[in-house]
Amino acid sequence: MSEIIFFYRLNESYGEFSNFSKHGFWIDNVYWRTVEHYFQVHKFHDDELRNTMMNILSPMEVAKIGRDRRYPLRKDWESVKDDIMRLAVFEKFKQNDSARDVLLSTGSSQLVEHTKNDNYWADGGDGTGRNMLGIILMETRGLLKKESVS
Template sequence: MSSSKLLADAEIKMDQPIKFYSTGDEYGEFSNFAAYPIRIGNRIWPTSEHYFQAMKFKDKKDQEQIRKANSPMLAARMGRDRKRTLRKDWESAKVNVMREALLAKFTQHEELRELLLGTGDAKIIEHTTNDDYWGDGGDGRGKNMLGRLLVDVRSTLREDLSKPKLE
């Protein structure tokens, strides 16, 4: 195959949206369930899902229980438990909390940063019928907020790369 054909195929692929959901799938690293610990403040969170779910609550005891959950799925269940008192500003804060978690994840793990930057200008979509806010709802009508935030983080990482290094 000629090099121009390979380049054309690569460009076509970059025009295609990148869809992810399960951690075992291509681009599964983009999932909040992917096992990439993040440090925020003086605490280490096993996954970005643990952090996101814990931040729903003001009570430090609730946050710590979720941080120590044995899996991101358990952390998600705990975060959806309405026996815990949700912080009053959660609806207005949740996108910024997710952005903070993603920035930590993609700046603290070089291989993830490279993977995200390697997506070029492709649209990134969390493709799932389970969620029409963070995902696309399975039919493209969802808000895809997670995918949109990943595109924002990709732009931020590019900006950081273009800044001159101070020595």
């Protein structure tokens, strides 16, 4: 059984794995400050709202808007959210050497976002959550390992 690495907070070990970490990246000629910015903005089709969110510096402030159900989510959100996260996480680690090095240094360890605040992206604090962010990070690690070999 491989080692388990827990992560969650920016200022703790493996803080680079947080969607709030300030490892910006480019997708389609647009610069994204954080994965959280990319993910939350893509919940909506309203261009004015999206532009407002893109210009907010704080990933937490962007997340608050993204979680505000006064703004209607795009109709296909549940079917596209994992792939939106996959793309943002991959580009973040592909384009930021220091963050990529940390991710690759985890070898074959299981990566678990550990918080009771989320049962989908994290482990729910007790291991019953889906840990989808951890899964995506492990997928990204595998893709980056393949890239470095070829």
